Amino acid sequence: MALWAVTFLEYWKRTSAVLAHRWDCSEFQETEERPRPEFTATAPMTLRNPVTGAEEPYFPKRRRLNRTLTGGMVIMIMVSVVLMFVVAIILYRVILSIIIYKSHNVFLIFSAGRIASLTGSVLNLLVILMLSRVYIYLAQILTRWEMHRTQTKYEDMFILKVFIFQFVNFYSSPVYIAFFKGRFVGYPGNYYNLLGIRNEDCGAGGCLIELAQELLVIMVGKQVINNIQEFIMPKLKSWWQKHKIHPKVRADNGKVKEGGQTQDAAPWETDYELLLCEGLFDEYLEMVLQFGFITIFVAACPLAPLFALINNWVEVRLDAQKFVCQYRRPVAERAQDIGIWLDILQVITYFAVISNAFLIAFTSDFLPRLYYRYNNDGNLQGYVNFTLGTSPSNFNANNTQCRYRGYRDRNGHFRPEYFHLLACRLAFVIIFEHVVFLIGRLIDFMVPDIPEDVEIKIKREHYMAKEALAENEVRTPVPLSRYLLSTDATNEKE
Numbered sequence: 001m002a003l004w005a006v007t008f009l010e011y012w013k014r015t016s017a018v019l020a021h022r023w024d025c026s027e028f029q030e031t032e033e034r035p036r037p038e039f040t041a042t043a044p045m046t047l048r049n050p051v052t053g054a055e056e057p058y059f060p061k062r063r064r065l066n067r068t069l070t071g072g073m074v075i076m077i078m079v080s081v082v083l084m085f086v087v088a089i090i091l092y093r094v095i096l097s098i099i100i101y102k103s104h105n106v107f108l109i110f111s112a113g114r115i116a117s118l119t120g121s122v123l124n125l126l127v128i129l130m131l132s133r134v135y136i137y138l139a140q141i142l143t144r145w146e147m148h149r150t151q152t153k154y155e156d157m158f159i160l161k162v163f164i165f166q167f168v169n170f171y172s173s174p175v176y177i178a179f180f181k182g183r184f185v186g187y188p189g190n191y192y193n194l195l196g197i198r199n200e201d202c203g204a205g206g207c208l209i210e211l212a213q214e215l216l217v218i219m220v221g222k223q224v225i226n227n228i229q230e231f232i233m234p235k236l237k238s239w240w241q242k243h244k245i246h247p248k249v250r251a252d253n254g255k256v257k258e259g260g261q262t263q264d265a266a267p268w269e270t271d272y273e274l275l276l277c278e279g280l281f282d283e284y285l286e287m288v289l290q291f292g293f294i295t296i297f298v299a300a301c302p303l304a305p306l307f308a309l310i311n312n313w314v315e316v317r318l319d320a321q322k323f324v325c326q327y328r329r330p331v332a333e334r335a336q337d338i339g340i341w342l343d344i345l346q347v348i349t350y351f352a353v354i355s356n357a358f359l360i361a362f363t364s365d366f367l368p369r370l371y372y373r374y375n376n377d378g379n380l381q382g383y384v385n386f387t388l389g390t391s392p393s394n395f396n397a398n399n400t401q402c403r404y405r406g407y408r409d410r411n412g413h414f415r416p417e418y419f420h421l422l423a424c425r426l427a428f429v430i431i432f433e434h435v436v437f438l439i440g441r442l443i444d445f446m447v448p449d450i451p452e453d454v455e456i457k458i459k460r461e462h463y464m465a466k467e468a469l470a471e472n473e474v475r476t477p478v479p480l481s482r483y484l485l486s487t488d489a490t491n492e493k494e
Helices: 002-022 037-042 061-101 106-110 112-145 151-179 207-245 267-272 281-296 304-326 340-363 366-375 383-387 416-446 452-475 480-493
Strands: 045-048 055-058 255-258 261-264 388-390 403-405
Touching (some): 002 416, 061 151, 106 112, 112 207, 151 207, 151 281, 151 340, 207 281, 207 340, 281 340, 340 416, 366 383, 383 388
Antiparallel strands (some): 045 055
């Protein structure tokens, strides 16, 4: 999946180059953009543009830098809030498991870990959606306060703020389960605590099952909720828009009943009653977050791409109905590419390679099984005992042995096999990421960002433009005043 992500981005660059050339946006630069209307209205001073030579509104860079740093501090505070909620959900799962174990209900005790994990995932999803709404509104205020000159710069900074927060908001819990849960538990007689409560451990089957459950709850739950909102909310907003703008009784055939008479509604009146297009930010954000789910944690949940495909199939149809029937036609704006979204996708791809390497090496049992097979002539008999440790002799008063997951001896020290496996895991991570990145570089080298036919067309257009400019200069007649001045100067010399 990591290789697919790298290949996907390389071919997307080619598609973007083709579309940019087709729509004449290949050489579109930020200097061609006019200042935003909000920036023009609120800028404290004007300054001559060194490129165009025109007087334009200006905001001092130092003041913008101070405001940007302040916005960064707000992002850090909100990220801390997210981490606090993650810790709270961890404590919720532990406390709920303790309560279930004390209930003496056999059925609940048997499923205590699963119940705590599932309810914690649902609660985490609700917290994620709530914090997302709050922070998007806050990011709009901060970005508007930073006073960016062009719409492109404004959107890039807004997208960056929202993505940093959403990345931590959506992926913090899966990252905890994948890489931290069960790592700092301790051993019988010396368990580690968090706020006075013993750290939670993975189930008997490991953390991959719980990670897959967390991913499905967050990703699929978010998809279902978003699709329901995209189906219902535009209809409700459209009904309210028509009721607010045109409080008349509208017939089913598209005619307006007023004063007992029926008249046809003009097309512009019907278009005016449609909703204003809110842009494509939400659509981009949803796809980018989904791209992260299906690439970063695909080793734990191979079904994630299937659910993403189903969601995209539904999403395309919902968006088509929404943009065609519910929204007004948006005003087209020139853009050379998808902007900062491409950089974000590349960062996610790099993170996905590293994440999958660590998932396979440290979270799954792939390497321990290979190690045990290699040392036991390809036989897995006794593998479970190999992965279990024995509690210290003074742990129980009746000297009963207790087995637990961990490569430890009776004294709680790590066995030599633990360090052998650690070396194998680190070596696997290094080899895996280097191989994937090397293949990605080879794909980047072999697949040019601009298709050959498009590159030829661009060169041909540049050549024709130079030829036309040269021909125009040759055919341009000399002004009469310039000719008379040159004649007078010649006569004076004679």
